[in-house]
Amino acid sequence: MTQKIIPVIMAGGKGTRLWPLSRSSSPKQFIQVVGEKTLFQKTLERLANAAIYEAPVVITNQDFRFTVAEQAREVGADLSAIILEPVARNTAAAIAAAAFHLRQTFDEDAILQLLASDHEIDAGPDWSDAVATARQTAASGKIVTFGIKPSEPATGYGYIERGEPLASGAYKVKRFVEKPELAAAEAMLATGGFFWNSGIFMCRVDLLLSELEAFAPDVHEAAGAAIASAAVDLDFVRLDEASFQASPDISIDYAVMEKTQNAAVVTSSFAWSDLGSWDAVWKLCDKDDNANVVIGHATVMNTENSLVLSRASHIAVQGLKGVAVIASEDAVYVGRLDEAQEVGKLVKHLTKSKDTSGLTETHPTSYRPWGGYTSLLNGDRFQVKRLFVLPGKKLSLQKHFHRSEHWICVKGTAEVTVGDKVTFVRENESVYIPQGDLHRLYNPGKIMLEMIEVQTGSYLGEDDIVRVSDEFGRG
Numbered sequence: 001m002t003q004k005i006i007p008v009i010m011a012g013g014k015g016t017r018l019w020p021l022s023r024s025s026s027p028k029q030f031i032q033v034v035g036e037k038t039l040f041q042k043t044l045e046r047l048a049n050a051a052i053y054e055a056p057v058v059i060t061n062q063d064f065r066f067t068v069a070e071q072a073r074e075v076g077a078d079l080s081a082i083i084l085e086p087v088a089r090n091t092a093a094a095i096a097a098a099a100f101h102l103r104q105t106f107d108e109d110a111i112l113q114l115l116a117s118d119h120e121i122d123a124g125p126d127w128s129d130a131v132a133t134a135r136q137t138a139a140s141g142k143i144v145t146f147g148i149k150p151s152e153p154a155t156g157y158g159y160i161e162r163g164e165p166l167a168s169g170a171y172k173v174k175r176f177v178e179k180p181e182l183a184a185a186e187a188m189l190a191t192g193g194f195f196w197n198s199g200i201f202m203c204r205v206d207l208l209l210s211e212l213e214a215f216a217p218d219v220h221e222a223a224g225a226a227i228a229s230a231a232v233d234l235d236f237v238r239l240d241e242a243s244f245q246a247s248p249d250i251s252i253d254y255a256v257m258e259k260t261q262n263a264a265v266v267t268s269s270f271a272w273s274d275l276g277s278w279d280a281v282w283k284l285c286d287k288d289d290n291a292n293v294v295i296g297h298a299t300v301m302n303t304e305n306s307l308v309l310s311r312a313s314h315i316a317v318q319g320l321k322g323v324a325v326i327a328s329e330d331a332v333y334v335g336r337l338d339e340a341q342e343v344g345k346l347v348k349h350l351t352k353s354k355d356t357s358g359l360t361e362t363h364p365t366s367y368r369p370w371g372g373y374t375s376l377l378n379g380d381r382f383q384v385k386r387l388f389v390l391p392g393k394k395l396s397l398q399k400h401f402h403r404s405e406h407w408i409c410v411k412g413t414a415e416v417t418v419g420d421k422v423t424f425v426r427e428n429e430s431v432y433i434p435q436g437d438l439h440r441l442y443n444p445g446k447i448m449l450e451m452i453e454v455q456t457g458s459y460l461g462e463d464d465i466v467r468v469s470d471e472f473g474r475g
Contacts, residue, residue: 005135005202006110007047007056008098011040011068011117012085014061016347016360017276020331021311026363029118030067033275034285034295037075039118040068044077046123047115052131055080057101058117059094062086065236066369070390079235080105086241092216092255093247096223097239099208104227108206111138114252116199120284122271130268134202137168142264143203143211143257144170147195149269153185156276156341158197158253160265161188173263176253195267199274207262216255222247278324278333279340282307298325307337329364329374370395371443373453382456387441389414389449394442397469403457405433407441412449415442438468 014024022028029040037045047053055078060068062084072079083101085094095114102110113131121127134144147160156179163174176197180188188194212220222243229240257263273280285293285307292300295309301318308317310327317325324340326333335343350356365374370393377384387407389395397417407416407430414425417440418433425431433439435457443449 004054005052005131006054006080006102006106006112008095008102008112008114009040009043009047009056009058009117010091010094010114011058011064012061012088012094013118014088015118015276017344018278018281018326019343019347019360020326020328020333021309023359023363024361025063026067026365027118028275029116030064030071031363033281034120038071039120039275041071041075041077042120043115043117044072044075046121046127048077053113054106057081057083057098059083059085059098061088062238067367069235069369070367070372081237082235083237084239085244086239087245088249089244089247090249091252092212092219092250093223093226093244095252096209096212096216096219096247097227097244099205099212100224100227101237102205103209106205108204108209110205111135111202112205112208113202114200116274118275119198119200120271120273120275124270126268126270130266130270131202133169134266137166137170137264137266138202138204140166140168141204141207142166142170142262143207143260144201144264144266145173145257146198146200146202147265147267148198148272149267150189150194150196153182153189154196155179155182155185156280157274159185159188159194160197161194162265162267166264170264170266173265176258195265196272198272201257208256211256211260211262215259216248216250219247219250219255277340277343278307278326278335279337281309282324282337297327305337331359368395369393371448376452378460381458381460382454383460385453385455387449387451387453389441389443389451391443391446391448395440396467397438397440398465398467399436399438400457400464401436401466402459402464403455404435405439406454406456407431407433408452408454410450410452412443412445412447414449414451415444416440417442 011029014027016022018028021031030038032038047056057080058068068082137144159177161174163172165171225243226239231238273284282293287293291305293307297310297314298308299316303317304321307324312327312329315327322337324335324337347360351360366372371389374386409425409427409429416423416425416431419437
């Protein structure tokens with residue numbers, strides 16, 4: 001039995017609202033938006049106090065399993081478990097599965113705290129006070145939400161109206177309000193007693209499961225069966241697909257929070273944003289004398305109230321007001337900041353064309369259990385990648401039917417297998433892998449191995465690979 005809070009982090013979303021930095025295969029929780037760490041890594045660091053928290057449980061899409069593990073490793077965060085959703089079923093089923101897992105692993109009266117992985121939060125004294133109040137309230141038999149004191153009549157958030165005060169310092173929830181029109185949001189702020197719904201909540205495991213059984217029995221049954229038939233794969237808990245797929249596609253708000261009589265709200269004024277659009281990023285960041293936010297390789301002149309961010313080429317912006325200019329390695333977005341909520345519509349438009357759909361799906365950098373790669377250059381019958389291999393890790397023993405590869409070592413020492421021959425390739429040395437030959441790359445050293453890979457051939461897709469042996473269980 002634990003007296004600590006068990007964090008449950010939701011990290012399975014595939015949102016593209018921060019396109020072109022975020023893609024369906026590299027959503028905003030796993031990218032660096034502001035600073036050197038991803039939003040997921042910042043979430044882990046907020047939960048690092050071992051006196052308060054157990055190691056987190058992460059719920060994610062199976063496509064992101066190695067990204068979760070690697071980004072946790074980078075910040076030195078231990079995880080209790082990584083639960084993999086085989087299909088998307090909204091938040092109720094995922095949270096229910098986590099609760100069943102916690103009941104097995106800890107105890108039914110353990111207290112969980114549910115958090116999104118893609119929010120920006122100032123984890124200062126106000127945050128700590130809110131967590132302490134929520135824990136006391138949850139222990140008394142309430143499902144506690146975190147309400148944020150609104151700084152503006154935002155229309156992109158749901159609201160909570162607080163009711164009668166509780167002995168713990170929290171309040172009963174009077175009602176939940178869907179994302180309002182501007183006039184309704186202004187009226188709520190003028191009236192007082194309304195708070196942004198942060199999507200963070202805390203409760204006892206047994207209470208959550210009993211409320212799910214009462215109000216969403218199909219979700220409860222499906223999630224319980226998915227955990228009962230789950231498989232342990234390396235460090236991952238794979239939910240049973242058939243069982244999990246049987247769950248209704250419903251959010252925890254609709255399934256439980258808007259029906260339960262045990263909802264409470266802890267109100268606070270800690271800085272919080274769901275970073276759901278580029279204007280939210282602009283509002284969050286420090287600005288220059290002209291209210292500009294400039295991040296990365298960029299210069300502005302005679303420009304006001306704008307966000308300019310570049311991860312690649314140097315961007316120069318002159319004579320504009322209220323714009324967002326965002327450059328990734330392979331795409332640039334330019335739009336008005338006050339229309340930043342519409343980026344999702346633009347992304348949907350891009351997905352309709354085969355010429356641009358890839359820009360919404362795949363990010364140039366992809367993570368693998370052994371490290372990852374960044375696509376640097378693509379052409380007719382050739383492409384160039386930067387491979388980075390973690391110390392002690394190896395790629396699968398594999399071959400390709402349609403391409404040859406040239407590997408140049410730029411950092412570290414590589415052990416390369418080609419056919420029956422094993423050689424060491426050191427910095428400034430290279431090796432050639434003929435089409436069809438079995439080969440493997442291994443980093444025997446203690447530092448990151450970096451290689452430049454040049455592929456040439458008639459077909460260069462990632463599916464042109466036959467794995468003969470793989471330590472990560474990939475076919």
